[in-house]
Amino acid sequence: MHDEAAGDQPEHDEARADVGVGPWPGGPAAWPRDATGELDSRYDPDLLRHGDRRNVVDRYRYWTVDAVVADLDTRRHPFHVAIENWQHDLNIGSVVRTANAFNAAAVHVVGRRRWNRRGAMVTDRYQHVLHHPSVDDLVAWAATAGPDGGALPVVGIDNLPGSTPIEGARLPRSCVLMFGQESVGLSGAARDAAGTVLHITQYGSTRSINASAAAAIAMHAWLTQHAGR
Known part of the structure; x- marks a missing residue:
């Protein structure tokens, strides 16, 4: 289900006596x-x-x-999340954890195969995580991964000139939400592959927000449009 070469991460959830439940009552x-x-x-x-x-x-x-x-798997939502991993982005683990919380169809790591799983907090055991060596490979997969073998539209999320605010934009029900690196955003290949590029409106002084935070906002935007309570 997940990439076996993903990186350093304990094999099992850390056991803590102050969380969860004890042995099944009655033995x-x-x-x-x-x-x-x-x-x-x-x-x-x-x-x-x-x-x-x-x-x-x-x-x-x-x-x-x-x-x-x-x-x-019986009730996953039909949106996918892709994130580029050219510089061993530490945000990927957090993206996987959020994707699991929102029950995304899959997370796609584009670029380097190895990624840091610590931020996933073992949720990658429950979330499908796929690897694509290049944006072209992701696009080739998406071309037949939609409903009835059709294409999944790729929606880029980045604050690029000419991009559309995600607030008020209609997201496709079946799609791939694609994110770039923390520092540089979507690569040129990813920009070319995206049929639409949306940005998250900001009101402060920073040029960009954390990639995992942006992914969480975009996923939640999809949920508010397409998911039931």
Whole structure:
């Protein structure tokens, strides 16, 4: 599901006694069962036995990672997020974490294969993360990744001259929201690939905002237009 060469990150969620829940009340005799009396396959025996200290919503307490991913896959939103990774951008982990919170279809890392997973806080275990060596490769994938094998429009997010404010703009229901590096924004190839470029209106003195913050704002803008409560 995620890039095995992603970078430094603990294999499992860090266990903390002050978060999550303890062992399943009542012990093994009370564990959830299926119709045949066997342990419900969604549940992890180790988590049931020792407690679930992961940062997951209550709906997924004690579930295996595979079960959580399978359930998320039944209701993922049809927007994708792409971020360029030419300079080993530290924001990618935070983008993945936000994409997981909003249940994006996938995150696409464009450029370097390795990315810093620390900001993801292990959410990359639940979020599909794909790699594309170049913008051209992403565009080729998007050309047939839309509904019924059609194209997914690529929407660039950057405060470029001539770009359109995201406030009030209508985002496609199925699309790729593409972001550039923290320092330089979208590359020339990414600008050429984007059918539309939107910017987030700013009111202060800084020229740009953090890339992961911009991604969160854009994803939420999509949600306010297309997602139910």
